[in-house]
Amino acid sequence: MSLHHLPRRPGTAGIAVVLGTRPELVELAPLIHELGPAARLVHTGQHWDEAMSGRFLRELDLPEPELLTGVGGRPRAGQIAAALDQLDTAFAADFLGLARHAALLISDSGGVQEECTVLGRPLLVVRRSTERPEAIDAGFAALVQPGPELGTVAGEWLLDVPQRLLRLAGTPSPYGDGLASARIARLTAALAGSTALAA
DSSP: OOOOOOOOOOOOOOEEEEOHHHHHHHHHHHHHHHHGGGEEEOOOSSSSOOHHHHHHHHHHHHHOEEEEEOOOSSHHHHHHHHHHHHHHHHHHHHHHHHTTTTTTTEEEHHHHEEEHHHHHHOEEESOOOOSHHHHHHHHHHEOOOOSTTTHHHHHHHHTTHHHHHHHHHHHTTTOOSOHHHHHHHHHHHHHHHHEEEEE
């Protein structure tokens, strides 16, 4: 099975919460409840079966997933790789389009840590450490330990959205201004021209 779109709540934007196992349903239930109607549940299908997963959803009072990828029946690494490929394909353009209007991004993705600085959006990085401290140093992101602290910090950041967005709009991306290719092409052309003249 490839991507399977489940019924959506029409006309609502929100925060995609991606999970794939029954333990993740239990672990992320408090965050999903804290997000309320903004939570958009995406299930990768790693531990999906109607009877058991449906029961977990009902017992934990969670919404039905809006997207279910069919990656079950493979070794764990294969499941993760297939789910990420499908989610990338399904959501890449949508993600960037939505992210540029988001009040707050929450992710553990390294790529999103760079993208938030170009989009001018605040990001909570749900990790114990990061290999991209530039986004944190520039004020775009903060490192938050996985767990209950995330809901508290997200609430605090959401109270400061207008001022924070104003600050970030005037903050250059620490990863560059997007014009490196043009500069490289111009310098390469100049170098090629001077080499031709010297020959």
